[in-house]
Amino acid sequence: MTVQTRLDLADRQEAADLAAFLGRLLRFDRAAAVRLQAVPGADGGGVLAVFGRLPLGGSAVLAVRTVRLAGLDGSADLTVSAGQLLESVDEPGAGLGLPAPVTGPAWAGLLPPRSGWRPLGRPPVERVVGEVLAAVAEFKRRTAEVPEHHRTRQAVDAIADEIWSRPLAAAEGLPLRAAHAAHAIGFLRPGAELAAHRAGAWLRLDAPAGSVALRTAAAPGAGLGLSPLR
Template sequence: MISTARFALADSREAADLGAFLSRLLRFDRAAAVRLQLVVDEASGAGVLAVYGRLPLGSAGVLALRTSRLEAGTAMPAGGADLTVSAGQLLEGVDEAQGALAVPPPVTGPAWAGLLPPRGGWQSLGAVGAELVVPQVMAAVAEFKERTAQVPEHHRTREVLDRIADEIWSRPLSALPALPLRAAHAAYRIGFLHPGAPLTAHRAGGWLRLTAPHGTVALRATAAPGAGLGLTPLS
C-alpha cells in the first residue's frame, strides 16, 4: 500500500504536468477518482507512477493515462502498489515547488477501475502526426455545438445530447480509420494533442489505444452505452 505516502518526482515539471492532468479530469467530475499503479520501468529500472482517470464522453467512457517519473533511487514497495484515490485529494497533494506528491488514503473504486485490458499483445494500427487529427476533432466539436443548439431547450436532455455525441464520436478517425473519433476527442480534451506530437494507435483484443508523448487514451473497440472501462500500465 502507498496510502498517505510521499514520493519525490523526477523534477518539478513532472509535478506540474500531473497537476494539470488531474485538474482537467476534475472539470468533468468534481468527485472523480483515479487509479494509481506504482511500477518499475523495465528499460531503465526507474520507478513510474501511472495515473488513470475516466472521461465521460457521451454515453461511453474513455480512459486517460498519465505517467510520472519518480526521483532516481526512490524505494519501491515490494510487489509495487495499486489503489484508487480521490482525484481532488491527490491534486491537493501535488507540490510543484518541491517536485513531490503526497498520496491520500484509498477510496472505494468506481466500476471502471476494476476492468482490466491485457498488459501485452498490443498490435500497431499505424502512426500519424497530431496535425492530421486535430482538424477533424475541431470540425466535430463545431458540429456537436451546432446540432445541440438546434434542439429545443425543453428536449435538451442528457439522453438526447449523449445520442448526438455518440453518433459523432463513433465515426472513424480519418487519419487512423481503425480508431473512433472518440479516442482523438478524448486525447484533445485531456491535453495530449500538442502541435506536432506523434501519435500511435494499437489494438489488443477488444481494446484500442491512442498514445501521444504526453499520455495515452484507451477504450473498448465496441463500447456499449455506459460500459465501464479500466486499464493497467501499457508496455
C-alpha cells in the same frame, strides 16, 4: 504490496504535468477518482501511472498519465480521490502525497492489457486535431438546432455518441471518440507524435503527454504497462 505515504517525483516538471492532468480530469467530474499504479525501475527510480475516466457522451474513455519517480520502496496499486491527490502535489518539492484509498468505481477494476498491442498507424496530429474540431463544431450546431424543450441529456448524448462513434479518418481502426478524449485532456499538442494500437477489444491512442484507451466490447485483462511516455 508496500504503500508509501509520499512519492518523490523525478523533477518539478513531472509534478507540474501531473497537476495539470488532474486539473483537467476534475473539470469533467469534481468527484473523480483515479487509480494509481507504481512500480520500481531498474535504475533505482520508478514509474507512476495515473488512470482517470473521461465521461464524454454516453460512453467513457480512460486517460492515462505516467510520471517518472526519483525512487520507490515498493510497488503500489490503489484508487484515490483525484481532488485530494491534486491537493497533495508539491510542485516546488517535486513530491506527491498519497491520500487514503477510496472504494474504486467499476471502471477502475478493468484496465487495458499490459501486452499484446498491435500497431494501427501513426496519424499526423494536425489531421487528428482538424477532424476533432470539425466534429465539435458539428456537435454544437446540431445541439443548438434541437428545440430547447427537447434538449435533454439523453438527446444531447445521442448526438454526441453518433458523432464520436464515427471512424477517425486519420487512423484506421480508431473512433473519433479516442481523438476527442485525447484533445479534451490536452494530449494533442502541436507537433506531437501519435501512435494508435489495438489489443483485442481495446484501442489506444498514445501521445508524448499521455494515452487514452477505450473498449469496443467486453475485454479481459487488467493493467497497462508502466513505461514512461516521455
